[in-house]
Amino acid sequence: MTEDDPTDEISDIEVRIEALAEIAERCRKYILASKIAIGSGAALLLITILGLLGTGQTAALGSIALIVGGIVSLGSNVSTLRQTDDSIRAAEALRAQLIGRINLRVVEDTPMKLV
Template identity: 85%
Template sequence: MTSDDPTDEISDIEDRIERLAGIAERCRKYILASKIAIGSGAALLLVTILGLFGLGQTAALGAIALVLGGIVSLGSNVSTLRQTDGAISAAEARRAALIGRIDLRVVTDTPMKLV
């Protein structure tokens, strides 16, 4: 391998892309959980306001906290997901540029001659 051989850097970039993909997947899971928390909190707040099941002020405060916490978590994870997707795109572009610099040769299937 020569000093300008980009294969090591390509390997490092692929490792980075895998790590970033893991972060993106975790963000997607947290986004789903945040949406569930917002929906659950809103439903609990509605039930509390309507006076169903005899829930009191504590349930209403808990529901408000659940909605607000879900909103904060959703916003944070959406932002992180956008940044991570941008980093993945940049890494993939860099990897493609490095692969483009490699002098690839075509390998063909030639039948072997038996002696």
């Protein structure tokens, strides 16, 4: 391999893309959990306000904390997911550019001879 051969760099980029994809998947899971927390907190707050649970201030404060925590977590993870997706697209574009610089040769199929 020569110094101008980008295959090692392509391999490094592919490893980075895989790591970024894992981060993105983790963000998606946290986003789902955040939405569930927001929905659960809202439902609990509604139940508490209507007096269906019989509990008072503790349940109301807990539900508000759940809603606020879910919103903060959702915003943070959505932002991280966007940045990660941008990084993945940039890495894929660089990988495509490096692959384009490689002198690939066409391999033709030859008919097999039966012996």
